[in-house]
Amino acid sequence: MSSLGWEVIGVTDTEGGRAEWTFPAEPGAVRDARAAVRGRLRDWGLESLADLTALLVSELVTNALRHATGPIGVRLVRPAAPGDVLRVEVSDPFPDLPRERTARPEDESGRGLQLVAHTSRRWGTRPGGVGKTVWFELAVPG
Numbered sequence: 001m002s003s004l005g006w007e008v009i010g011v012t013d014t015e016g017g018r019a020e021w022t023f024p025a026e027p028g029a030v031r032d033a034r035a036a037v038r039g040r041l042r043d044w045g046l047e048s049l050a051d052l053t054a055l056l057v058s059e060l061v062t063n064a065l066r067h068a069t070g071p072i073g074v075r076l077v078r079p080a081a082p083g084d085v086l087r088v089e090v091s092d093p094f095p096d097l098p099r100e101r102t103a104r105p106e107d108e109s110g111r112g113l114q115l116v117a118h119t120s121r122r123w124g125t126r127p128g129g130v131g132k133t134v135w136f137e138l139a140v141p142g
Helices: 028-043 047-069 113-118
Strands: 011-013 018-023 072-077 087-094 123-129 132-139
Touching: 018 028, 028 047, 028 072, 028 087, 047 072, 047 087, 047 113, 047 132, 113 123, 113 132
Parallel strands: none
Antiparallel strands: 011 018, 018 072, 072 087, 087 132, 123 132
């Protein structure tokens, strides 16, 4: 448990233009990732993006928890200038790349990537040495 009240396996870097955390693949990871992201965006003066970013991170960490058994990484890359983009990445050790699909009204899941696709400026996936990364970008108000 970190001194901030949430569990994190490791913090790679939270200074400068990026922040990275690794969370255990446990149900509390969603809440903990949301708290870490909100805190960093507040520190960066990007509170206007906190709600949407936390929601999208929640969706991607939830997807990772459904499929992966190992740690989940969350990375934020701070925009270089006003009007630039905030880049957010969620990584897990499950190698299969996710696909956006249209959920039926009776489906209890399947809307996370659709939400990411419709609310972010751009999004995508990339395979890693182990697992994959799902990323999205949000426009920063100028």
